[in-house]
Each structure stands twice: as structure tokens, then as C-alpha cells.
Amino acid sequence: MNFDVRECRTTLAQQLPEMTHTLERLVNIDSGSYCVEGVNRVVDIMEAGLRTLGFTIDRRPMSACADQLVATRTLSGRGRLLILGHADTVWPEGTVAEWPFSIDGDRATGPGVGDMKGGLVMALSSLRYLFAHGFDDLASITFFLVPDEELGSVHSRPAIEAAAQEADFVLVLEPGRPGGGIVTARGALGAFQLCAHGRSAHCAVNYAKGASAIRELAVKVEPLEALSDPEHGAVVNVGMFHGGAARQVVPPEARMDIDLRARTQAQADAMIAEIRRIGAERRNEGVALDLRGGLTRPAFTDAHNGPLRDIALDLAAQLDIPLFEVPPTGGGSDGNFSAALGIPTLDALGPVCENICARDESISLASLAERGALFCGLILQLNNTRKI
Template sequence: MDVHSQEKEMLILLEKLVNIDSGSSHKAGVDQVAQELIPLFEQLGFHVTTISQETVGDHLRIIHPTQRQASILIVAHMDTVFEPGTANERPFTIKGTRAYGPGVIDMKASLVSVIYALRYLKENGSDAYQHVELVLNSDEEIGSSTSRQLIEEAAKGKAYALVMEPARRDGSVVTERRGNGRFTIEVHGKAAHSGIEPEKGRSAIEELAHKIVKLHELNDHEHGISVNVGIIEGGNAVNTVSATAIGHIDVRVATEEQAEEMEHKIETMCASSDVSGTEIELTGDISRPPMVKNEKIARLFQVVKKVGAELGIELKDTKTGGGSDASFTAAMGIPTIDGLGPVGGNAHSEKEYLDIPSLTERTLLLAKVIEKLVEDRKTKRS
């Protein structure tokens, strides 16, 4: 099998997946994506276990029956950030050498790439595909709260983790990510008419404003700490002292130590009020640990880089502030490479695109990386 000759077939499958709305909150759509994928893995001889979920799409755990313990874990997600109806408004299209559509690069092209990489190995007589276990989850875009345990369970005992987020625009793979978390501050005050008896009120909005200023003072971009209050809610009338106010906070950190420090600082900040008579309720945490490029990850990248060079691909690695499930496996001490999907850009926007030539190129890269890692382990054991 020649991967490059499969491009047209791969694009047909990609079009089918992109034209299914599968936003994280749209369970029926994510499950429909799963139903398209399951037979394709079964045709390759894999056993697929569906892990049912109530509010988000079902997760898939996929393993070849010949392996008690596969050595490689591949992680990919089936959900997108787009609302139902988006695929109908702007369905899959091809313009020149780019394909467009909701989730085309993040990460439906990667789902296609995984299937054809495994198919390439099988049809070309390599048993390396049997040494792979896969987790396809349905809630990555909203923090992987229902799938983190599944990913970590599947990762136990694995020698390597390959995560299929898209490559960066310049083709770089990812070896380092900041950790991230979400917090919510809910402030309860006392309502009063702002013209007749304002002194009887206790403004929840005023209290939240104090906290927003203090939260943004925690920013230390030079050392990788970012704090952003991105959404605020509060009040019900302009002439009423607000009884409630809510702030939603995004936090990014570069190290585990920073994660602990930021959680402590935010908790301490919210333990007392600046506006007398208001009360604060804080929820949330740092849900994704940082992915730190250590010696194990550096060595794995060198393997990937060498395989790429053999295919005529000059690979670079990079770090990014965005979150990914790679953080979970990396935090467990498992050598992890992320960004192994095809190349594209503008993810999460109306201009999201896939560079079509990279679809087959990165599929072959993935197949050859799997083959190389399995061969190296066999050599070490012999």
C-alpha cells in the first residue's frame, strides 16, 4: 500500500467526518463520529470498547487482541468546539491545496491519519500496528474531565504516548505545553435600589471587580504564568445594587510548582471579601498539568526527527500554551510527543484549514514512527 495513492479516499472519509457536527456538548454528533470510526478499526482486527457517557459523547478504547500490553498509546479526540448546525452552514470544502470545515484540522484529519497509518502497516506486512492501543475521547475541548481517568489507565505500562493534535503551521511537533485550569468565582451580595437606598446594598459586582484586578496582577508572562478573567456575569438592572456576580477564569502555568502556587494564591485571595457583606464561592482547579520537555521526551523527539529525515521531512519541535491530553501522559513520566497530526491552522475559527499534502505525509510519518519504536523495543529485548 502506498499512502500517497490513498489521498482521494482519505479526503472522502475526512469530508464525511467534518460534515458531522460533533461539538463537545453535542453527544449525538460525537457518537455518530464514533460509529463511523468503529467499523474501520474493526476491519483492521482491533477490538473496540465503548465507554458510555451520559452528557458527552462515548469514549472509545481500542486494542488489538494479540496484545496483552501494547507498548504505544495513541490519543485523539472526536469532539470539536463548534455548535450544532455549523457543518450545514459551512460544510467541508476544498480550495486549491487546502481543505476547510469545522474541526478539519482539530482534529478530524488526525482521525483519518491514524486509521490509514495503521492500515499502511498492516497491508505492508508489519505487525507494528498490533502493538498500539488507542483512546479516542469526546471531551478534550472542554478539559477531558470524563476521559482523563481512562487515558491515564490506558497509559499505564506504555513505553510511549503519541498524541494526535495537529502539527503547528510550520510543521513542528509539540514537546512542551503549559498546564491549564479553569476557576469560577461566584459572589453573593445584597440587592438594593441604587437611587432610593443604595447604602443597604452590598454589591457583588464591586467585589468581583476587586478580585479581577488582583487576579490579573498574578500574571507573570516571562515565567509562563497567565491569568485571564474571560467571562463575567452579574446584576439584573442598572438601578439595582447587584446581588450576584460571576467571573470565569483561565489559568496557564509552565511548571507543577507554579500550578500549586497559583491554586494556593487564588484560594487565599477568595477566602475573604474586599466589600463587607459579600460572600465568595470558588470552584475549579488546574485540571491539566504542564507537559515539560524532559530527557525522555527529548530522546523520543530525536527518534521522530530521524524518521522524518528519512522521509525527507525536516522536523522541528516547539512549545505551546494550549492544553492537550499529552499533559496527562507526560505527567505520568511516559515519553510523549504531541502535534503528530497533519499540518493546518486557524483551529477553532471559521477559517480553520488543513494543508492537504500534509495529510498523507504525516500519515506516513506516523506509520514509520510506530514501526521504528516497535522495532527498537524488539531489538532491546533480544
């Protein structure tokens, strides 16, 4: 098909009222990861939109979360594209009533407007543009909408990895970074829960018969957090600590939740080994330790992503919009899974977002058209990366 990225932006800009209407519908649905009904309503809207674009729908009910949506359109060209998006947000039930969708000039705000309902709307409009202009260059496009990304995609990871292994390219709809950043690399993430099981006793009457679970865990906080090296992207954070039954009772139970961030896979592996060593060291008789968890997202390296990045930079230059590669970030996405498998992956392609996951999260409405045109151009030039 003949394609002019500037003409594409102009056309998409003319569709901003329609895009904004769909965005408002999506944002005004409480769809935190645990709001199963709300996440499924987002899936409903996306399913309807993809069905009208000729996608074959595979909707997969999940027992532990909302539904997965895998939509595929078979074409006549070569190369298989996987688009990764998610229907859930970080915001709990009731947030929309306090903070509904609103617009102030070029800024739209509301729960999940950037992460990532804006990206979902942008992708639908971009695909509609391509198919309306006869796009048929790829062998297939698969759109995978995940219901539990904000939980680490703990239930969806196997299906994401299976889909990625069938793809030649992966484009991820996480929001664009402030100023126009895209992501070609992310660090590794891990999550652990360390529990101590002791013996209760009245602290005045039978103190010696007790075994304090809190005392066992408390001495582990410092050595765990001492594993951190923020200058080199390594962080171990004990983010939650719970324990005890009553003030006058030797605490029989205690639990800490540990977050791990690492810049590289080797760094993550070394830190995990130390977490397991510290977690297994028992200092008090009568207390048992139980460490659960591990790596939740492998490191997302930029080893295979240079050609996709270069196309995006060239398209941005044609559009005269800012675009740059951000340094490896500690935040994860489903792109970690595909990149770790060696599939060329480009992330943060959604509209440009400010203050992600904060109460003033917002996107630039103009960037829906700008990033949408860039997204179209990327899809058209995927085969120029010569992976296939």
C-alpha cells in the same frame, strides 16, 4: 516487517482520494463538544474503521457527554502503544451549514478539519498500512477516542490516565504546527469560577440594606491579572464577568471565570495558591465568596520524550519534509495527562494545520500521506527508544 518510509508515503498518497472522502464525511458532521449526537456519529465512523482493522471495541456511554471509544488490538511483540484522539471540536451546532468541507488545491478546510479530524483519518490509514504489511512488533495498540477534549477532558481524564498507566508510549493526533512542528512539551492549564453572593436592595430606597456582589468581585480583577508574567509563560485571564439583576437593584450575584496558563508545574502551583488567596479575601460585609476549580491539565514536560522526538526527526529527514520541535505551548491536550505520569509522549503528529480553531482552519492534504508515513515509522521504531 520490511519498511521503507518513502514507499509508505507513496502508497498513502495513492490513497488520498479515499482519505479525503472519509475526511469530508467527518468534517461535515457538527461535532462540537455539546453536540452529543454529532460527536457520537464521529465515534460511529471511527468504531467501524477500527473494527475492520481487527480492534476489539469498548464503547463507553457517558452521562455528561458523548461516548468514549477504547479500541485495542493485541499483537505478538513487546511494548504497549496508546494513541490519543478526540471526536469533538470547538464548533457549535450549525457551523457545517455555514462552512462545509471544501478543497482548494492542496488545502482542505472546514470545522475541525485539523483539530482533529484530519489526524483521525491519517491514523486509520496508517494503521491499515501497517497491518496490511504484517506489522506485529508491539504487544498491543490501544486507540482512545475522547468525546470531551475541547472541554478539558473533564469527564474523560480518569480513564485517559488509567489507559496511559498501562502504556509504554503515547502518540497524540493533535494537528502538526504550521511549517511542520511537533510538540514535546506543553504548559499547565487551570480554570476557576469565583462567585459572590450578596443581598439585593433598591438602590434608591434601601441602598444600605444591600450588599453588592459586583463591587466585591470587581476589585479582584486587577490583582488576579497582575499574577501574569507572559514573558515567562504565566497568564491569568479573567475572561468572563457576569452579575446583577437590574440597573436600579444592588446586585446580589456576580461571577467571574478565570483562565490560568503556566509554563511549569511549580509555576502553576504558586499561581493557584495566589488565586485561592485573592479569591478568599472578602472586602464587603454581607457578601459570601465561593471559588471553584483548579488545575485542568498538568504540565507536559519533555523529560521522557527525547527518544521519540529523535526518531521523528530522523524519519522526517528521510522523507525530506520539514519537522521541528516547537517551544512549549500554552495550549493543552490529552498528552498533558500521559506526560505528567512520566510516559514518553509525542504530540501534534497529525497533518500540518494552519489557523487552528479559526474560520479559515485548513490542512495540507499532502501532509496526510507525509505525516502518515512518519506515524507508521514511529510505531515501527518505538521499541528502539529502550524504555522497555
